Amino acid sequence: MTPVTKMLLSLALLSLLISPVLSLDCxxxxxxxxxxxxxxxxxxxxxxxxxxxxxxxxxxxxxxISKQCASQATCNGAAASASVDSNGNGNIVDCCNSFNLCNFSGAESVHIHTAVLLLTAGVLFLLSC
Structure with missing residues (x-):
């Protein structure tokens, strides 16, 4: 693999890590x-x-159900104070910022694990070349 190809692959992998930081759609x-x-x-x-x-x-x-953009501190604070009683009444708060539209359902962890697996495979591939 040429040095240019390695650099392009490295930049592509880096963009996967940086893109959620630059902007997030919810x-x-x-x-x-x-x-x-x-x-x-x-x-x-x-x-x-x-x-x-x-x-x-x-x-x-x-x-x-209500969904919105929030600061991580605000969301974490709301999640910490959320509770459901023994009758199932109350509120549940979920926070995510791993990828655009991550708040589509409760299946965020599946996508996080997939992204981590792909990123790890890419890094291992680059190191083996």
Whole structure:
């Protein structure tokens, strides 16, 4: 593999790591009854809002979903104070900033593990050449 090819591959891998830092798109909604209704609008987060925050409020059989851009500190604070009682009532807060539109559902961890696996494979490939 030529030095130019190695450099281009390294830059491509680096862009995977840097792109979420430069800007993040999140689904945004207020008071949606379903996740599908909530995932119809998105927004590019502006600094210092660098995290997608999802809040699910539950009361009996009623569920209300809200999604927005937030700062990581704000989202983490909300997540730390979120709770659900023994009847299943309360709220759940989820924070993510790993990739654009990461707040589409609760399956973020699957995408994170896939991205880490691909990145690791790419680095190992570059080191073996």
């Amino acid at each position: 689904y945004v909604c207020t008071s949606a009854a379903t996740n599908e209704q909530c995932n119809t609008n998105n927004e590019e987060c502006q600094a210092p809002r660098d995290t997608c925050m999802t809040v699910v409020d539950i009361l009996g059989s009623a569920k209300v």
